Amino acid sequence: MIPEIELQSKAAIKKYQEKKLQELLAYVVKKSSFYKRIFAKNNIDHTAIQTLEDLSKIPLTTKDDLQKYNKDFICVDQKKIIDYVTTSGTTGNPVFFGLTDADLERLAFNEAISFSCSEIKANDTIQLMTTLDRRFMAGLAYFLGARKLGVGIIRVGAGIPELQWDSIIKFEPTYLVAVPSFLLKLIQYAEENEISLENCSVKGAICIGESLKNQDLSPNTLSEKIKEKWNIELYSTYASTEMSTAFAECKYQMGGHHHPGLIIIEILDENDQAVKNGEEGELVITTLGVEAMPLLRFKTGDVVKAHNENCKCGRNTTRIGPVIGRKKQMIKYKGTTIYPPAMYNLLNDFDEIDNYIIEIDKNEIGTDRITIKLEVLEPSQELLNRLKDHFRAKLRVLPILEFVNPEEIAKLKFPKMSRKPMLFIDKREKIEN
Numbered sequence: 001m002i003p004e005i006e007l008q009s010k011a012a013i014k015k016y017q018e019k020k021l022q023e024l025l026a027y028v029v030k031k032s033s034f035y036k037r038i039f040a041k042n043n044i045d046h047t048a049i050q051t052l053e054d055l056s057k058i059p060l061t062t063k064d065d066l067q068k069y070n071k072d073f074i075c076v077d078q079k080k081i082i083d084y085v086t087t088s089g090t091t092g093n094p095v096f097f098g099l100t101d102a103d104l105e106r107l108a109f110n111e112a113i114s115f116s117c118s119e120i121k122a123n124d125t126i127q128l129m130t131t132l133d134r135r136f137m138a139g140l141a142y143f144l145g146a147r148k149l150g151v152g153i154i155r156v157g158a159g160i161p162e163l164q165w166d167s168i169i170k171f172e173p174t175y176l177v178a179v180p181s182f183l184l185k186l187i188q189y190a191e192e193n194e195i196s197l198e199n200c201s202v203k204g205a206i207c208i209g210e211s212l213k214n215q216d217l218s219p220n221t222l223s224e225k226i227k228e229k230w231n232i233e234l235y236s237t238y239a240s241t242e243m244s245t246a247f248a249e250c251k252y253q254m255g256g257h258h259h260p261g262l263i264i265i266e267i268l269d270e271n272d273q274a275v276k277n278g279e280e281g282e283l284v285i286t287t288l289g290v291e292a293m294p295l296l297r298f299k300t301g302d303v304v305k306a307h308n309e310n311c312k313c314g315r316n317t318t319r320i321g322p323v324i325g326r327k328k329q330m331i332k333y334k335g336t337t338i339y340p341p342a343m344y345n346l347l348n349d350f351d352e353i354d355n356y357i358i359e360i361d362k363n364e365i366g367t368d369r370i371t372i373k374l375e376v377l378e379p380s381q382e383l384l385n386r387l388k389d390h391f392r393a394k395l396r397v398l399p400i401l402e403f404v405n406p407e408e409i410a411k412l413k414f415p416k417m418s419r420k421p422m423l424f425i426d427k428r429e430k431i432e433n
């Protein structure tokens, strides 16, 4: 199930998107009070925006705009909204999105072509290891996408390795949808309970939430750790509520493919100008075909790199590499810029570490300070020294390292309202306020 447009030339894809863009602009200036205001205030004639390059004439939409004017983005009567979801609120207050019947259909189509991109076929069965409720869009998208593709689905939800294995053994799913570090927990449970990983039905996993790749698209430590014990295919996918669109890897696993029928992408530098081909920058998106809450030039806050060479799978669409980090979580450390995922990768190199939390605050002179709280079975100075050396060598930073007890980590890692575990706590903003 590959949309025809994805196989066409880059020029044809661009032209197709430009037509869709004009339809979108005509729609939002009529229906969205937020964009009506923006266009009027900036004296923008929407019919003058014809090409993707013309997009730069439209001001960017920020997370702050969404939080402040949430309801003004809604283009339909509330009666038409069927499903309500909220963003995860990792950075700031959650924003709500409404989905109409057409939006749910679009979401299903998005996930169906994404699953299909990752080689899932109608005769497969997926075991869903994420939550389907708690106002979470992704879980629902997986269900709808599977249904559209004719794929079987087992909704186990997050956690509980025992129940996961019970389902795997009973229903023999061929694919899992999971957070990759949870796969390590499944491996551990299988080993402790003499379940054969080699002979089980699972062929692959669609992995969300954590990166499996280094920036050169080679597998990272987490990916290697999983595959060393459980040789299944690991597909990365990248998505968010605001995008209502996924970027899924094909069988060549060289970054998530862009679906041009569903979203326009731009990658911008610090000054909101397009980066040069292949350079890293912030992903800015414009949704296509969304009825209730379309977004124009929305700044995702995610720093990524695009890969534009043609893919062996035949799709001529751009691929997005692993998220380098969130722009807001950027850490400036003695002239070096780093993002938390680089530190996750490094910490994952150490089998001794059971759990960790990274905290950032500012020291007395106002520069960023990194503290890493570690849960290990046997704390030792020797381990601390090895970690420090590793940080200095690989990232050129030296964080404060502390051993803490499992209860403290658990409390920090699973705050009450959060749908996913926290690995990173940013205390910098509070100090600035």
Ligand SMILES: [Zn+2]
Pocket (backbone or CB within 6 Å): 250, 251, 252, 257, 311, 312, 313, 314, 315
């Ligand atoms: Zn491909």
